[in-house]
Amino acid sequence: MIMACLVALVQCFAGSDVVNWRSYYATKDNAWKAHYLEVFDNGMREALCCLGRVRYLSVLEEDEVYSVARLLGDLVAYRASGTGHLELLAGLALLQRHGQSPRSFEDSMEAPDGLIQEAAALHKFAEAAYTGPLLDFGRNPFLFPCAWLYRQGLLAPWARNRWPILDGDNWWRGHAAAFLKHVNLTPEVLRRGRVNQAKCEAAYFIVVLHHLRSVVVAVRGTETPEDLITDGLCKECILSAEDLHGLMNSHVHPDVKLSVESSFPHYGHSGILGAAQDLFRQIDGNPGDYDAECKSSGFLSSLLGAGCECDGYDVRIVGHSLGGAIAALLGIKLYRRYRNLHVFAYGPLPCVDAVVADACSEFVTSCNYCTVTRYQN
16 A cells, blocks of 8 residues: 555656656646646545545545645646756755744743743643554554554453543543553543544543643644645635634733734634634534633533632643644633633644734743744744
8 A cells, every 4th residue: 555655656746747748737837737636636535545534535626635635736836847856845945044034043032941841741741642553653663563552452451441431432442541551640630532533623632630730631633644634724714803812802911912903814724723623612612602701611611610620720732743733723712711721832833824923922832843932833
């Protein structure tokens, strides 16, 4: 299967048809894009079918696979003029070198030691959210099947009743077991989670840490074909006032609120925004209620509401890569209701414009290359 995918990819970029028809495609950009849209669309559907996603085999012009294929087709349109891949990479390197931000690191705000330590302590939850074989493969490419089966608890299926029931988990509750084993916590701390998803639906885990007086929401990054589709739905979309209502309330600094309100429209990554909106409905419910004073019917409110089990606890949302970007947008939506909220995004994808990134710097910390900066890239 891997060889078939590699052959299809090589043929897509360097097949003989590209050479034979280059003179025609050089003057027909739309024909070039349509050709590669079809190549990518068919190739992705066949690959998804091999991975067990048979539903994507049917061709629908406006589904998510078609949208990703169209973006990829536009991406390789440079081949019409005869430009090679190395020439493109060299050009991008030059653009990056001459287009670097003129702002000096001396003007950046130094993150407090306490924030750095908290980011380091919570990183294990973002890592533990990868309950599939990807995490174990990265740690030990040769013995990862054994390590994954052990972490999933499949070697001791009689212990399945110990683990919490998560939405979409397998019959032996292996994803709950894998998450808890990685963070080395007891089963009662894991209160809710989801591991099955379609496109734009993130896997997540909600943990209550009484000894730290914190509720942690861990969002998984890219691990399944559906996550790859969410990554690929990268066309910009307009962020509505509802998406940004956490930045437009009374306890946000007036200058921050003014900068957001005076510079509409704002833009974000469409796939990540869709996943954040779905996750908001999953864990907090009542999406039409944007007043912090009003009660929500969501799960977080049942934990953190007045007089509830976790009344007064901190809210921490963590995630790596795709999960970090979803966590950032989710934090923006929740910040109005939970003022003691903070997001730690480890190596997140670009997901918002520069104005929104600066505005959420008080409660979103992006961690890249073992450094902590007070902005969301």
